[in-house]
Amino acid sequence: GESVGLHLPTLSVQEGDNSIINCAYSNSASDYFIWYKQESGKGPQFIIDIRSNMDKRQGQRVTVLLNKTVKHLSLQIAATQPGDSAVYFCAEAYFGNEKLTFGTGTRLTIIP
Amino acid sequence: GAVVSQHPSRVICKSGTSVKIECRSLDFQATTMFWYRQFPKKSLMLMATSNEGSKATYEQGVEKDKFLINHASLTLSTLTVTSAHPEDSSFYICSARRLAGVQRADTQYFGPGTRLTVL
Numbered sequence: 001g002e003s004v005g006l007h008l009p010t011l012s013v014q015e016g017d018n019s020i021i022n023c024a025y026s027n028s029a030s031d032y033f034i035w036y037k038q039e040s041g042k043g044p045q046f047i048i049d050i051r052s053n054m055d056k057r058q059g060q061r062v063t064v065l066l067n068k069t070v071k072h073l074s075l076q077i078a079a080t081q082p083g084d085s086a087v088y089f090c091a092e093a094y095f096g097n098e099k100l101t102f103g104t105g106t107r108l109t110i111i112p
Numbered sequence: 113g114a115v116v117s118q119h120p121s122r123v124i125c126k127s128g129t130s131v132k133i134e135c136r137s138l139d140f141q142a143t144t145m146f147w148y149r150q151f152p153k154k155s156l157m158l159m160a161t162s163n164e165g166s167k168a169t170y171e172q173g174v175e176k177d178k179f180l181i182n183h184a185s186l187t188l189s190t191l192t193v194t195s196a197h198p199e200d201s202s203f204y205i206c207s208a209r210r211l212a213g214v215q216r217a218d219t220q221y222f223g224p225g226t227r228l229t230v231l
Contacts, residue, residue, distance in 0.1 A: 041225070041227070042224050043116075043205045043207075046220070049219070089155060099146070099161065100146070102155045102156045102157075103155060
């Protein structure tokens with residue numbers, strides 16, 4: 001079936017550096033994609049989303065890039081901080097359905 | 113941002129008992145809520161879609177008689193794990209959908225999760 005997956009299960013980044021978390025998806029019909037951050041023992045927290053008709057969207061310290069040609073999604077976090085350490089999930093959804101299909105997750109560790 | 117709460121945050125029960133988990137959207141109305149299950153170091157697996165005023169829609173492989181869902185109001189959905197067994201031990205997370213309008217991406221806000229341990 002259709003799925004959303006991640007290239008790397010773990011990523012370690014020096015504090016202050018930028019990090020890039022990648023996600024590959026297989027369903028080209030998805031209307032939008034979302035990035036969530038999940039800290040240990042907590043529920044996912046919405047970070048940013050992007051519609052399928054866009055290729056870039058920026059938030060506070062975060063940028064999401066969407067490459068529909070290769071079905072690739074990435075989350076860039078600028079000037080990483082210790083509080084950025086968490087598991088990051090990408091997810092995809094359709095307008096009017098809204099069921100999220102989650103990827104496998106990437107654990108980001110910020111090294112002080 | 114929107115707030116979704118879950119209660120209890122942790123529960124330990126004996127095998128054979130039933131456990132009810134509540135999910136509340138605190139500052140918006142949610143006609144649709146979702147229930148997920150998450151195993152350690154794994155992704156979230158959608159169990160069912162909870163619809164206010166109607167029956168829940170279960171994902172393939174999820175037993176509806178095992179996991180009873182009730183969405184009695186626009187701010188409350190409950191998940192009851194009936195006759196719980198050790199294999200039901202997991203982290204259960206709910207989310208509530210806040211509508212954004214036509215052709216706009218709705219946002220799902222997640223609760224903090226409930227850790228269920230069945231002895």
